[in-house]
Amino acid sequence: MTLADHVLTHLQAVACWPEFTCDRYTVVEEIGRGGMGSVYLARDEALGREVAIKASNAVSSSDIEQRVRNEARILASLEHPGIVPIHDVGRLADGRLFYVMQRVRGETLLARLPALSELADRLRIFERICEPVAFAHAHGVIHRDLKPENVMLGAFGEVLVMDWGIAKIVGDGSGPAAPAVEDRPPASRGLTDAGTVLGTRGFMAPEQASGAVGDLDARADVYGLGALLFTLLTGAVPPGQADAAVAQILRDRNVPRPLRAVCARALAPAPSDRYPDVRSLAEDVARFRAGRPVAAHKETIVDRAARLARTYRTPILLILAYMLMRAIVAFVAGR
Secondary structure, eight states: OOOOHHHHHHHHHHHTSOOOSSSSEEEEEEEEEOSSEEEEEEEETTTTEEEEEEEESOSSOHHHHHHHHHHHHHHHHOOOTTSOOEEEEEEOTTSOEEEEEEOOOSEEHHHHGGGOOOHHHHHHHHHHHHHHHHHHHHTTEEOSOOOGGGEEEOTTSOEEEOOOTTOEEOSOSSSSOOSOOOSSOGGGOGGGSTTOOOSOTTTSOHHHHTTOGGGOOHHHHHHHHHHHHHHHHHSSOOOTTOHHHHHHHHHHTTOOHHHHHHHHHHTOSSGGGSOSSHHHHHHHHHHHHTTOOOTTOOOOHHHHHHHHHHHTHHHHHHHHHHHHHHHHHHHHHHO
C-alpha cells in the first residue's frame, strides 16, 4: 500500500516529536521550526494548560544546544510583560535540550500589518515593542533579530518580542548594554565567531552584517527598531544601507517629515549617528504622536504649521466651518 505524500509528511513530523522522560507534557502539534530548534504546542497535564515547548534540533551539536540553553536562561532572566515567560527546562529521552514557555495566542506583526490602517495605531505598537527591548538592554542583553515576524500581537492588546535565539549577553546587567565580549575561548565560539553573520537581511545593523561581533552594542538593536519603524511606516523592508533610497521611499509614502527624520537617525549606518539608546528613540516617536517637536528634526515655520494643523485638526475644522457659516449668513442677510 502506498501512502499519500501528506500522510508521509505527517508521519515524519510525528516521528521527530519530543519524547519526554516523564508524562507531564503531551505534544499536540508542531507550530514552528527554525535553524536551532522546533516549537510544539503541548499540554501541561500537571496544571491543565497549554504551553509551547522548544526542543533543539540536534543531539550532537554543542553549538545549537548552547544557543538553546542561552535562550532559555535569557528568557528566564528577563521578566517583563513584553517577553514570554519560561516555565521549565530539561532533556528529552533522546538527549535533546528543551524548555517550556507560555503559549502565545495571536498573530505576528507581519500578519497584522495590513489591518493597521491608522498611523497612530502603528506608532503605539512600535512604542510597545521598544519597552521590552529597552528592558533587556538595561539587563545587558541585545536581541539582534528584531523584525515583524518576531513580534506577536495578542487579541487583548499584548505586544510580545519573540525569538531570543541569537540574543547576546553584553553586560553584567548593571546598566545599558556595553560592547559585546565573547564569553568563550576563540576555538569554541562556533556560531558567534567574528565574521559570522547572524540576523536577518534588511533588519541588521551594518556592523552586525559585517560579522563584527565584538563591536555590537545596544545601538545594533536601535537599528533593528529603526528598520521595524520603516516597515510600519511603508510596509516595505529597508533597502540595505542606501540612505537616499530609504529617504525616497519614505517621501513616496507621504510619511511626515519629522517621522522621516526619526527613521533616518535610527537607521544611520554609523552607530555614533544613531539614537544612543532605545528609550531616546521611543521618546521621539511618542513626541511626534503627542504633536510635539521631535529631537531628530529641526522644525521650519512650515513644519511647525503642519504639526499644529495635524494636532489641532478637529478644532481648526470646527472654527473654519463656523466662520464659513457666519459668512454665508452675513451674505444672505445683506441681499
